[in-house]
Amino acid sequence: MNRQHGDSFSSLHPSRLTTGSQDDDLPPPELEKVCPTDYGKFILDALAHMSKAKQDGESESVPSSSSSSSAAQSSSIDQDVLRQCIRLSSSFLLTDSTMNAETGIQTWFTGMNRVVDIVLALDRKDILEVATMTEVSRACTECWATAGAFPGIADCRTHVRDFGIKLKKLLDPGSNSYKG
Numbered sequence: 001m002n003r004q005h006g007d008s009f010s011s012l013h014p015s016r017l018t019t020g021s022q023d024d025d026l027p028p029p030e031l032e033k034v035c036p037t038d039y040g041k042f043i044l045d046a047l048a049h050m051s052k053a054k055q056d057g058e059s060e061s062v063p064s065s066s067s068s069s070s071a072a073q074s075s076s077i078d079q080d081v082l083r084q085c086i087r088l089s090s091s092f093l094l095t096d097s098t099m100n101a102e103t104g105i106q107t108w109f110t111g112m113n114r115v116v117d118i119v120l121a122l123d124r125k126d127i128l129e130v131a132t133m134t135e136v137s138r139a140c141t142e143c144w145a146t147a148g149a150f151p152g153i154a155d156c157r158t159h160v161r162d163f164g165i166k167l168k169k170l171l172d173p174g175s176n177s178y179k180g
Helices: 005-012 039-060 079-087 089-099 104-124 130-149 156-170
Strands: none
Touching: 039 079, 039 089, 039 104, 079 089, 079 104, 079 130, 089 104, 089 130, 104 130, 104 156, 130 156
C-alpha cells in the first residue's frame, strides 16, 4: 500500500476552501466596540447602589420606637451583595487586564483594594460576617491561581499577597479561622 498523503490532503489547504457562495467576496462584518471592564468602577457602582437602596428603605420604613439599633442595621453595606461582588474578582482580573492592557491591572487592583478596605472596616465595626470573610479569602486564592496561570498578569500575585497579609490580621490569634 503505497499512498501519497500529500495529494489527499492538498484539497484542505485554506487557499482552496470556499463555501461555494457569492458571499466569499464580502468583507467581514464590523464588530461593535466593547468597553473594557473596570473592577474599581464596578465596586463603586455596587456601593452606590447599596447606599441608595439603604436610603430608599429608610425613607419608606416606619421609625422604630426601640432605641437599640445594631451596628449591622446601621451599615449601608449589604454583605450578600458584597459577597457577590467579591466572587467576581478573579473574572475581573482576567477581563480588566485583557480588555485594557494599559490600565486593566490597575483597575482590578483598585477594585480589590476597595473590597479589602470594606472588609477591614466591617471588622472594625464588629459586623463582618464569617461568610464574607470566607468569600474574600476564597477570592484571594482564586486570584492567586489566576495570576499564576496567565504570564501577563503574574505580577498581580504581589498584590494578592499584600491583600492576604492585611486579611490574615483579622484571623483569630493562633488560628487560621475567623470568629471560629
